[in-house]
Amino acid sequence: MNKKDSLLSIVCIIITALIILVVLIGQSLRIESRLVTLPQLKIIEANKNSPIKSVISNDIYSIEKCTFNTETTLIKLNNSTLTTADIGIPILCYHDVNPTKGNDLLLNPDKFRQQMKYLKDNDYSTLTLDELHGYLRENIPIPSKSIVLTFDDGYIGNYTYAFPILKEFGFTATIFMISECVDKDSYLTSNQVKELSEYGIDIESHTTDHSDLTKLSLSEQIDILEKSKHSLENRLNKPVDYIAYPYGKLNNNSKKAAAAAGYKMAFNLEGDYTDKKDNLYNLDRFYIGNSLSMSNFIKIVTLKRN
Numbered sequence: 001m002n003k004k005d006s007l008l009s010i011v012c013i014i015i016t017a018l019i020i021l022v023v024l025i026g027q028s029l030r031i032e033s034r035l036v037t038l039p040q041l042k043i044i045e046a047n048k049n050s051p052i053k054s055v056i057s058n059d060i061y062s063i064e065k066c067t068f069n070t071e072t073t074l075i076k077l078n079n080s081t082l083t084t085a086d087i088g089i090p091i092l093c094y095h096d097v098n099p100t101k102g103n104d105l106l107l108n109p110d111k112f113r114q115q116m117k118y119l120k121d122n123d124y125s126t127l128t129l130d131e132l133h134g135y136l137r138e139n140i141p142i143p144s145k146s147i148v149l150t151f152d153d154g155y156i157g158n159y160t161y162a163f164p165i166l167k168e169f170g171f172t173a174t175i176f177m178i179s180e181c182v183d184k185d186s187y188l189t190s191n192q193v194k195e196l197s198e199y200g201i202d203i204e205s206h207t208t209d210h211s212d213l214t215k216l217s218l219s220e221q222i223d224i225l226e227k228s229k230h231s232l233e234n235r236l237n238k239p240v241d242y243i244a245y246p247y248g249k250l251n252n253n254s255k256k257a258a259a260a261a262g263y264k265m266a267f268n269l270e271g272d273y274t275d276k277k278d279n280l281y282n283l284d285r286f287y288i289g290n291s292l293s294m295s296n297f298i299k300i301v302t303l304k305r306n
């Protein structure tokens with residue numbers, strides 16, 4: 001090989017290296033441009049007529065293989081698997097979180113913290129009710145280890161004890177507030193309700209006065225459900241779309257009344273998982289009281305997945 005030939009080979013190697021570099025930069029830019037976040041995913045999912053394809057590269061969500069349609073979609077976002085499969089969601093129903101003893105509704109804050117730590121250590125994600133509704137009705141993907149935390153009645157311990165623990169673990173939750181009990185003894189105050197809502201804790205309805213709906217006529221039920229919804233909406237300046245039936249009790253009229261009053265979902269206390277086969281106005285929750293052992297808590301949040 002003479003000097004000219006070897007110079008030519010070096011030039012060829014440099015050109016080849018440059019081409020490879022340009023291709024690599026182009027690819028990485030393309031992956032970057034395909035990064036999507038969960039809210040963007042919802043937009044993609046909503047547009048079902050243009051099937052977008054996706055695949056994972058390391059922890060980066062990029063686009064190639066899964067189609068977004070009504071079938072089950074499995075994709076990865078960072079370390080959490082997202083799914084639209086009908087996995088059965090545990091929705092937990094708490095009441096007060098309070099160190100006072102003597103009533104099973106008063107969950108000791110240490111126990112509550114232990115439960116939240118378990119959920120955090122085991123990679124659970126807490127869903128808002130809007131996210132739950134999107135998953136149940138519009139097939140919007142959720143993390144496969146999803147859970148919903150709810151509190152009934154609106155006790156002051158939700159603010160004093162539960163709220164700091166939820167913040168510590170970065171969890172969201174929903175408080176079903178008896179609308180006429182705001183500012184009453186042992187219930188949340190107007191300012192607390194506002195602060196919780198502004199932080200992102202969902203305040204939803206638990207009727208005006210905690211009536212047993214099954215003892216009321218259809219029109220009486222509609223009346224109570226509407227009044228409670230409007231009262232909370234005026235107080236919070238945001239839509240109130242969800243309700244938990246007092247005592248978890250309902251009849252056929254309650255489902256009709258909840259729909260007629262403009263709610264999007266309603267919750268019972270049947271002690272079962274919520275899945276896509278459930279009626280939206282009769283969604284199941286698990287009661288969590290102070291007497292529940294940690295091992296039974298773990299069973300509730302784990303069982304359906306095995």
Ligand SMILES: [Zn+2]
Pocket residue numbers: 152153206210246247
């Ligand atoms: Zn209640």
